[in-house]
Amino acid sequence: MSEETSRVEVEICGERYILKGEAPPEHMRQVASHVQRLMKQALQRNPRLSLSKAALLTAMNVTDEFLKLRADYDNMVKLLEPRESK
Numbered sequence: 001m002s003e004e005t006s007r008v009e010v011e012i013c014g015e016r017y018i019l020k021g022e023a024p025p026e027h028m029r030q031v032a033s034h035v036q037r038l039m040k041q042a043l044q045r046n047p048r049l050s051l052s053k054a055a056l057l058t059a060m061n062v063t064d065e066f067l068k069l070r071a072d073y074d075n076m077v078k079l080l081e082p083r084e085s086k
Contacts, residue, residue, distance in 0.1 A: 012036045013043070013051055037060065 003022040042054040042068035
């Protein structure tokens, strides 16, 4: 049984987008707000960036953060696993 689909209109860097998904609308707005904040930071650091290049840098930074957090999580899970008796 699938969850109800949410539909949310958001604005990122002056562009309007319609987001559709199974996440709650507030979560979708929070994701868009985070992307807006990161895009704005990238554009403030280098105002000559095109929106597509700012979006790519934002995606790279988010992916870098995700991979580091996933590695930290995997390491914590390994530390919490019961040791096998020899």
